[in-house]
Amino acid sequence: MRIIVEGIKGVGKTTLINRLALIFGLQVFHCTEKTVNNTQLFESMLETDNWVSDRGPYGQFVYGDEHLQIGSFSELRKLEVKMLEKEVLVIWMTPDHKEMRGYDDNVYEEIVKTRRQDYDFNKLKEEDDRFKHIFEKESIIRPKVIRVDIFGGKKEEL
Numbered sequence: 427m428r429i430i431v432e433g434i435k436g437v438g439k440t441t442l443i444n445r446l447a448l449i450f451g452l453q454v455f456h457c458t459e460k461t462v463n464n465t466q467l468f469e470s471m472l473e474t475d476n477w478v479s480d481r482g483p484y485g486q487f488v489y490g491d492e493h494l495q496i497g498s499f500s501e502l503r504k505l506e507v508k509m510l511e512k513e514v515l516v517i518w519m520t521p522d523h524k525e526m527r528g529y530d531d532n533v534y535e536e537i538v539k540t541r542r543q544d545y546d547f548n549k550l551k552e553e554d555d556r557f558k559h560i561f562e563k564e565s566i567i568r569p570k571v572i573r574v575d576i577f578g579g580k581k582e583e584l
Contacts, residue, residue: 427450427452427475427477427478427515428509428512428514428515429452429515430481430482430483430484430509430515430517431478431479431480431481432482432485432516432518432557434520434554434557435553437520437521439480442517442519443480452477453476454477454480455471455480456479456480457482457485465483469508472508472512484557484560484565487502487556487560488556488557488560499564502564506565
C-alpha cells in the first residue's frame, strides 16, 4: 500500500496520515520544503511498500520555488506513470467550497481560526487553487485522486 496525501496547511493531512499509519501499520514519510523537489526521494519511495506520505511530488508546484522544481508538468506525468504502475493512491484534501455546499471563501478563515496558527487565509486559498489546477488540469495521467470535504465528510472522486 502506497498513499500520498496532499493539501494545504491545516486541512487535516497529518491527522489522516497518522490514522492510516496506525490502522494499516504504514511507515510515514513527511515531505517538507526541503524535500519538495527531490525526485530521487519520490522514486525511492516507489520502490518500497507500505507507506503513507504527507505531501508528494505535487506540492512542488504549489510550494516550491519555480527555479527549484524538478521540471515541467510533463516530468510530473512521467513520475505519475511510475506511480500508476505501483498503484499509488493520491488523496487530495481540500476545504469545502461554495460550489459544493454554499460556503464562500470564509472556509479558509475557518481553518485559520480553528487551527489557531498564523496562517494567511488568502494564501491558503491561493495554494488550494494551485492544487485544484494541478489535479484538474495538469495531471493528465493521474493516479486515483479523492477530493475530501473536511467540514462535512463528503467525498468527491475526480
